[in-house]
Structures are given as C-alpha cells and as structure tokens.
Amino acid sequence: MRTLEQTTQEVLALAATHFQLPVGSLAPGDDFFKKLGIDSLQTLEMLSRLENHFGIELPDYEVQGVSDFKTLAERIQSRL
Amino acid sequence: MLDLSKYQSIGEALKDAVDQFANEVCLIEADREREKERLTYREFKARAHPLAKALQDAGFAAGDRASIIMTNQSKWLLSAYSVFFAGGTLVPLDYKLTPDEQWQLLKHSGASVLITEHPIWRQLSLSAGRAAAAKLQTVLVTEAPPNADLAGARRCEDFRGEGEPAFVPRQRKDTACIVYSSGTGGRPKGCMMTHENYLEQCVALTSIYPFWPGVRYLSILPTNHAIDFMVGFFGPFTCGAAVVHLRTLRPEYVREAFPKYKITYVSLVPLVLKNLQKGLQARFDALPPGKRKVFNALVAINKALTKGRPRPGLSRRLLKQVHEAFGGELRTIIVGGAFTEPQTLQFFYDLGIPVANGYGLTEAGTAITVNDLKPFRADTVGKPLPGMELRILNPAPDGIGEVSVRSKTVMSGYLNEPELTAETIVDGWLMTGDLGRLDETGHLQLAGRKKNMIVTEEGKNIYPEDIEAAFESLPVKEFCVFAANYIWPKRSMVGEQLVLVLHLEQWQQLTDQLRQDINARNNRLLNYKRMHGIVLLDEDFPRTASLKIKRNALAERLAKLDNATAILPL
Numbered sequence: 001m002r003t004l005e006q007t008t009q010e011v012l013a014l015a016a017t018h019f020q021l022p023v024g025s026l027a028p029g030d031d032f033f034k035k036l037g038i039d040s041l042q043t044l045e046m047l048s049r050l051e052n053h054f055g056i057e058l059p060d061y062e063v064q065g066v067s068d069f070k071t072l073a074e075r076i077q078s079r080l
Numbered sequence: 081m082l083d084l085s086k087y088q089s090i091g092e093a094l095k096d097a098v099d100q101f102a103n104e105v106c107l108i109e110a111d112r113e114r115e116k117e118r119l120t121y122r123e124f125k126a127r128a129h130p131l132a133k134a135l136q137d138a139g140f141a142a143g144d145r146a147s148i149i150m151t152n153q154s155k156w157l158l159s160a161y162s163v164f165f166a167g168g169t170l171v172p173l174d175y176k177l178t179p180d181e182q183w184q185l186l187k188h189s190g191a192s193v194l195i196t197e198h199p200i201w202r203q204l205s206l207s208a209g210r211a212a213a214a215k216l217q218t219v220l221v222t223e224a225p226p227n228a229d230l231a232g233a234r235r236c237e238d239f240r241g242e243g244e245p246a247f248v249p250r251q252r253k254d255t256a257c258i259v260y261s262s263g264t265g266g267r268p269k270g271c272m273m274t275h276e277n278y279l280e281q282c283v284a285l286t287s288i289y290p291f292w293p294g295v296r297y298l299s300i301l302p303t304n305h306a307i308d309f310m311v312g313f314f315g316p317f318t319c320g321a322a323v324v325h326l327r328t329l330r331p332e333y334v335r336e337a338f339p340k341y342k343i344t345y346v347s348l349v350p351l352v353l354k355n356l357q358k359g360l361q362a363r364f365d366a367l368p369p370g371k372r373k374v375f376n377a378l379v380a381i382n383k384a385l386t387k388g389r390p391r392p393g394l395s396r397r398l399l400k401q402v403h404e405a406f407g408g409e410l411r412t413i414i415v416g417g418a419f420t421e422p423q424t425l426q427f428f429y430d431l432g433i434p435v436a437n438g439y440g441l442t443e444a445g446t447a448i449t450v451n452d453l454k455p456f457r458a459d460t461v462g463k464p465l466p467g468m469e470l471r472i473l474n475p476a477p478d479g480i481g482e483v484s485v486r487s488k489t490v491m492s493g494y495l496n497e498p499e500l501t502a503e504t505i506v507d508g509w510l511m512t513g514d515l516g517r518l519d520e521t522g523h524l525q526l527a528g529r530k531k532n533m534i535v536t537e538e539g540k541n542i543y544p545e546d547i548e549a550a551f552e553s554l555p556v557k558e559f560c561v562f563a564a565n566y567i568w569p570k571r572s573m574v575g576e577q578l579v580l581v582l583h584l585e586q587w588q589q590l591t592d593q594l595r596q597d598i599n600a601r602n603n604r605l606l607n608y609k610r611m612h613g614i615v616l617l618d619e620d621f622p623r624t625a626s627l628k629i630k631r632n633a634l635a636e637r638l639a640k641l642d643n644a645t646a647i648l649p650l
C-alpha cells in the first residue's frame with residue numbers, strides 16, 4: 001500500500017510527463033490550472049492517465065473544485 | 081411531435097408524451113464503457129409516478145418548489161418529470177457551485193424539497209449554510225451507499241408512493257422553473273420562467289432543428305443550464321426522441337459515445353468545441369502527405385457543394401472517415417452558453433458537420449437567435465427565432481446598439497427583485513446588456529457588452545460583485561472587481577477578463593506580501609472566476625450616501641487610465 005507521500009510524488013511525476021515538463025518542476029501545493037496553463041478538459045485527460053496508473057476509477061464529482069496536486073493525491077489515496 | 085399549442089403546462093405535455101411514445105427509447109445512461117440503464121417512455125413513467133405520488137403524500141402541492149442538484153443522468157429527468165406532474169415549480173441548480181453557494185440559492189428560492197446525489201449531499205450537509213434554508217423540509221438522496229450517514233435526508237430509491245399520483249394542472253402564466261442566471265454573491269438573479277416560456281421556445285426551436293422518435297441527443301451541458309433543459313429534456317421528450325447521459329465526461333468516453341449510440345445532436349460549449357477542433361486538426365496534420373492532399377481536396381469539394389445549404393448525405397459520403405468517427409448520424413452540433421469564434425464554426429461546417437450557433441440568455445428563455453444554415457454564416461449568431469421581436473436600441477452610426485427582445489419566451493421577472501426586473505424588462509422589452517447590429521439580411525452580429533460581466537468559453541456568466549467576497553478584509557483602503565471590457569470597451573466577445581481594482585492606503589505600496597495575499601485568495605476561487613490582473617487607482621472610490629460603490633462612476637474614472645499599462649499581471 002502506498003503512503004500519501006508516495007501517491008503525491010507519483011501524481012506529480014505523471015502530470016509532469018503528461019504535460020512534457022521536467023520531472024521535479026511541480027510541487028504538491030501547485031495549482032495545476034495556473035502552473036500548467038490547462039483548462040478543465042485537459043484536467044480530465046490528465047485524470048484518465050492517473051486512473052490508469054493507479055488502477056482506480058475517480059468519479060468526476062470527486063475532483064470537482066480540486067485545483068492542487070495535494071488534494072488530488074488525497075482523493076486518489078482514499079480510493080486505493 | 082406533440083402539438084404544444086394545446087397544452088397549458090410542461091407537466092401536461094410530458095404526461096401525454098410518455099403515453100404517446102410509450103414504446104420508444106427515452107433514456108440511455110452510461111458510465112464509462114458500461115451501459116447502466118435504458119428506459120422506454122413506458123418504463124420512464126413507471127419509474128417517475130411513484131416518486132410523484134410520494135411527493136404528493138408528503139404534502140407537496142401546486143406551486144411548491146423543488147430543487148434538483150445532480151450531474152447529468154436519468155434521475156435528473158425522472159425527478160423533474162415528477163415535480164412537474166405534481167404541479168411543482170422546479171429550481172434546477174448547478175452542481176458545480178460550492179455548497180455555500182448552493183445553500184444560498186436554496187434559501188433564496190424557498191425550495192421545500194431537494195433531490196440530490198449522495199456525494200453532493202455529503203458536502204452540502206457539512207456546510208454551515210444549511211441552517212439558512214429554513215423552508216427545506218425534504219431532502220432525497222440518490223445512490224447512497226448502504227451504511228451511509230444520510231444526515232437527515234431520505235433515500236430517493238425508497239421514496240415511493242403507493243397507487244397512481246393525481247396530475248396537478250398548471251396555467252401557462254404560472255412559474256414552471258426558477259433558473260439562476262447568476263448571482264451567488266449579494267443579489268441572486270432567479271429568473272421566473274413560465275410554462276408558456278418553455279412551450280413557445282420549444283415550438284420555435286424544433287421548427288428549425290426538429291426531433292423525432294429515433295433521434296438521439298447526447299446530454300453533456302449541465303441539465304440545469306437553459307440549453308440542455310430545452311434540447312436535452314423538454315424538446316426531445318415532446319417529440320419521442322431519446323436522451324443519452326454519460327456519467328463520466330472524460331473526452332475519451334465522450335468520443336466513444338458518438339459511434340456507440342449513433343448520436344444525432346449534441347450541445348457543447350465553445351471550449352469543448354474548440355478542443356474537438358484541435359484534436360481533429362492534429363489528426364489531419366498527422367496524415368501522410370499524399371493522403372492529406374486527397375483529404376484537403378475532398379474538404380474543398382464539400383465546401384463548394386454545401387455553400388448554399390448543408391447536404392448531410394453528400395458530406396457523409398465525401399468525408400466518410402470523419403463522419404464515421406462521429407457515428408455517421410450526427411446532424412448538427414448545437415453550441416451555446418458563450419460566443420463561438422467564426423473560424424471554429426467554419427472548420428466544422430467545411431467538414432459537413434453544421435454547428436448551430438446562436439445567441440440567448442436565460443432571461444429570454446434559452447435562445448433569441450439561431451443560425452438556420454440557409455445559408456451557413458460563420459460571422460453572425462443567426463436570425464431571430466420565430467416569434468421573437470428584436471431591436472437595436474440607440475444605434476451608433478455603424479448600427480451597433482443594445483440588443484433588446486420581446487417574445488412569449490421572456491421570463492416574467494426575477495424572483496423577489498421587482499426593481500431589478502423593472503430595470504431589465506422595460507415596456508415588455510428585455511434589455512440584454514449585449515451590443516450588436518442587425519445586418520441587411522436580418523442576421524445578428526454581436527459586438528461586445530454593455531454590462532459589467534464576462535462569459536467564459538465554458539459558458540459561465542461571471543458577475544464581478546459575486547466574486548468580491550473572496551477579497552473581503554484585504555488590507556487595502558478599498559477594492560472593487562470589474563470586467564476589463566466594461567472599463568475599456570472593445571467590440572469583441574472573446575478574451576474577456578476580470579481585474580481587481582485597488583486603492584491603497586497613502587503609506588502603502590503593492591508589496592510582494594500583498595501580492596501573495598491577493599494570489600492566495602485568487603487561487604481559492606474556481607479557475608474561471610479568477611482575476612487576470614490588478615489595477616491601481618490613487619483616489620477614493622465614488623460612493624452613494626449609503627456608502628455603496630458607484631460602479632459606473634468608478635468605471636468612468638478608470639477608463640481614463642491607459643489599459644495597456646494599467647493592468648498589472650497577477
């Protein structure tokens with residue numbers, strides 16, 4: 001079982017890879033809309049990738065209003 | 081289609097529709113690749129009537145208000161049908177609002193019943209705003225896990241009455257829905273939409289974009305939104321068509337739904353349409369040079385042959401692969417909620433996929449104009465719908481002035497706001513606050529806004545007053561939020577932004593610490609409500625005797641600043 005810290009790091013690494021950024025350039029408290037300059041649709045695409053990686057289903061309502069990696073990692077962790 | 085001129089209310093029309101089209105498929109609900117539910121109109125009625133009966137047994141009567149806060153799904157429409165059957169007034173609320181905002185609107189609407197999903201209720205029940213909605217007596221929650229704490233709510237699945245409910249008739253002028261066009265801040269704008277508004281709008285819209293049994297509409301825009309309520313519920317139901325709901329709106333599942341369910345119509349906001357365009361363009365660009373040349377030639381032929389009108393059969397043969405990706409049955413993409421750029425409309429039209437763009441606002445009962453594609457025009461928002469009178473007030477020499485409309489589809493007013501209603505509906509004419517001109521062929525061209533607001537590409541109406549609470553107690557002398565275009569008007573409907581106007585104390589400077597404070601507050605706002613920049617003004621804001629900011633006068637003072645340098649990026 002992953003720890004929240006591990007989950008958070010994996011989320012950051014995957015998001016960086018997905019948006020072709022250097023690994024390590026993202027931090028848990030970053031606002032991904034602002035940091036990545038993405039819109040809500042691109043966020044949904046990123047979520048699909050995270051779901052595949054963690055082998056979970058993350059309903060749309062779970063990520064409603066979430067805009068930072070830390071909270072996103074917490075939502076994922078609760079479903080692992 | 082039902083002859084809607086014979087009906088007095090939404091409930092009466094829907095009641096007949098479920099009998100007349102009993103054997104037709106009415107709803108399909110899918111979650112990712114799994115189809116969860118498929119109902120005929122007969123099955124829909126069998127599911128909805130016990131809920132209507134239980135509402136009546138609980139004392140829900142004519143004119144009582146029931147709110148729905150749900151993502152798009154079958155239960156949204158089943159609940160709405162039950163409310164209308166029981167003579168109720170529906171209060172559809174946006175599931176994307178925060179719990180505090182939802183409570184505020186529940187209180188304002190006076191709803192006595194709330195039907196919602198368990199995850200949404202979980203958030204709502206924890207919010208302090210709950211105490212304010214004193215009139216709310218019954219909360220029905222769907223899909224709650226077996227051991228869930230319902231926090232005073234009841235399971236919707238168990239809320240079933242025995243026997244047949246009694247249909248409760250309503251009159252055309254009665255309020256059918258209270259729809260919030262904005263205002264989660266100080267002044268909620270609850271548009272009171274009558275049964276007549278919906279009946280008339282439905283007749284007008286289906287005269288241009290008809291539905292019939294076998295048509296499948298993919299419902300993506302939230303159903304509380306005026307467009308999806310009309311073209312994803314009332315319109316298809318009165319014609320015996322089917323509505324497809326997806327519980328997950330990830331792009332890959334939306335893409336799969338088109339061929340899987342042979343979608344006929346879909347409504348999208350400009351942001352999604354542009355995303356679709358980007359995806360398609362990338363695929364076209366990736367074609368090997370030879371194939372790309374052939375493809376471009378086929379697009380050019382299609383463009384030439386559809387100049388006067390759409391020719392769906394021909395386009396489907398010419399550009400088979402593109403159309404097959406959309407299921408081969410897609411007739412039109414309806415786009416609304418915000419302004420769509422002409423090049424996006426043209427892109428799809430050239431592929432033989434007409435985009436029905438238009439212009440409307442909740443207050444006018446969904447749509448005011450739509451492009452009837454006779455011929456297609458990318459540079460306008462179409463002509464007024466049948467029954468819609470449109471005029472341009474105080475036109476400038478170039479013909480541009482405020483758009484105003486008069487029609488049976490215009491709301492009766494804002495709930496509990498007689499003054500605001502009187503400012504908005506003058507002598508029967510709805511003042512839209514939007515600027516535009518009518519060209520010689522009767523098409524409307526939009527040219528900016530007169531009102532202090534922005535509309536995002538996701539179709540969200542954002543009013544600056546609603547956001548100011550986020551900056552309350554900011555350590556500055558005074559502040560105010562504005563739509564930049566309101567201060568420095570430009571004749572454009574795209575790229576609208578919000579700015580935070582600050583008047584600092586005499587001793588104060590815009591330090592990094594103050595910036596950090598502003599950024600932190602800004603980041604707590606939903607992404608589409610955020611400030612784009614700061615404007616500094618070194619003078620007192622003009623105020624009324626009761627110390628309210630005179631926004632118009634302040635905007636006039638700000639307009640004297642050079643907007644190229646005045647907006648400091650955040």
